[in-house]
Amino acid sequence: MxxxxxxxxxxxxxxxxxxxxxxxxxxxxxxxxxxxxxxxxxxxxxxxxxxxxxxxxxxxxxxxxxxxxxxxxxxxxxxxxxxxxxxxxxxxxxxxxxxxxxxxxxxxxCFAHRLQLTLVSAAKDVSVIWEFFYHLDNIVNIVTSSTKRIAELHIVQRNEIEHMLAIGERDSGSGANQIGNLQQAGATR
Structure with a gap:
C-alpha cells in the first residue's frame, strides 16, 4: 500500500x-x-x-x-x-x-520533541509544577521498587476499570482498558 x-x-x-x-x-x-x-x-x-x-x-x-x-x-x-x-x-x-x-x-x-523540551524548560521556572514532578518521581520510585506494591497497584487499577465499566463510564473492546505500569517522568516523557 x-x-x-x-x-x-x-x-x-x-x-x-x-x-x-x-x-x-x-x-x-x-x-x-x-x-x-x-x-x-x-x-x-x-x-x-x-x-x-x-x-x-x-x-x-x-x-x-x-x-x-x-x-x-x-x-x-x-x-x-x-x-x-x-x-x-x-x-x-x-x-x-x-x-x-x-x-x-x-x-x-523532531518538532514534538522540541516542544516537549521547551515545556520542560518553562516548567522548571514554575515551582508548583516542578514540585509536582519531584513528588511524582518519589511516588514512582517507591511503588516500582517493590513487586508487592506493583501488584497492589494493578489490583487497584483492575478494580477501578471494572467499576467504570459497570457504571458505563468506559467502553469495552479489544485493546481497551489495559492495566499499565508506572514510568519515571523525564525530560521527554
Missing part, C-alpha cells in the same frame, strides 16, 4: 527509537511524501526491534526496511529525528551516514 502511494516520488523519513514495556529497543519508521492529489501525507510503515542502537546499525535497519518496501534510498529528500547523540551530528551518526548516500537530504529536528 505505501509503495503504491509513494510511486517514484521523493519522500522523507521520520525515525524515532524508544524502549518498549519489555525493555526492548524499538525503531519506528514514518514516511512523509506528497500524494497524487498534492496532499502532504505521513504513513507509519514499520516498527523494528533493534538490539544495537548505534548509528551504523540503525542506518542498516532503516535501509533494510526501505528495501523491503522497494523504496530507493536515493529518493530520500528529508530526514527527521530527535537530538539523540546517535541520530544527529556530524561525526559518524545516522544523519551523516544518510548524507553520504544522499548529499542533498535536509535534516529537521
Amino acid at each position: 505505501v509503495r503504491e502511494e509513494v510511486g517514484d516520488k521523493c519522500f522523507c523519513i521520520l525515525i524515532d527509537e524508544a524502549r518498549d514495556i519489555s525493555k526492548r529497543e524499538q525503531m519506528t519508521n514514518i514516511l512523509r511524501f506528497v500524494n497524487n492529489n498534492g496532499i502532504l501525507t505521513e504513513r507509519f510503515f514499520a516498527i523494528k526491534s533493534v538490539s544495537d542502537t548505534t548509528s551504523l546499525n540503525l542506518k542498516k535497519e532503516i535501509s533494510n526496511v526501505l528495501v523491503h518496501y522497494d523504496l530507493q534510498v536515493k529518493k530520500i529528500k528529508g530526514q527527521g529525528y530527535d537530538g539523540a547523540s546517535n541520530m544527529y551530528g556530524e561525526w559518524n551518526v545516522f544523519q551523516t551516514l544518510f548524507l553520504r548516500d544522499c548529499p542533498y537530504v535536509y535534516y529537521v529536528h
Whole structure:
C-alpha cells in the first residue's frame, strides 16, 4: 500500500527509537511524501526491534526496511529525528551516514520533541509544577521498587476499570482498558 502511494516520488523519513514495556529497543519508521492529489501525507510503515542502537546499525535497519518496501534510498529528500547523540551530528551518526548516500537530504529536528523540551524548560521556572514532578518521581520510585506494591497497584487499577465499566463510564473492546505500569517522568516523557 505505501509503495503504491509513494510511486517514484521523493519522500522523507521520520525515525524515532524508544524502549518498549519489555525493555526492548524499538525503531519506528514514518514516511512523509506528497500524494497524487498534492496532499502532504505521513504513513507509519514499520516498527523494528533493534538490539544495537548505534548509528551504523540503525542506518542498516532503516535501509533494510526501505528495501523491503522497494523504496530507493536515493529518493530520500528529508530526514527527521530527535537530538539523540546517535541520530544527529556530524561525526559518524545516522544523519551523516544518510548524507553520504544522499548529499542533498535536509535534516529537521523532531518538532514534538522540541516542544516537549521547551515545556520542560518553562516548567522548571514554575515551582508548583516542578514540585509536582519531584513528588511524582518519589511516588514512582517507591511503588516500582517493590513487586508487592506493583501488584497492589494493578489490583487497584483492575478494580477501578471494572467499576467504570459497570457504571458505563468506559467502553469495552479489544485493546481497551489495559492495566499499565508506572514510568519515571523525564525530560521527554
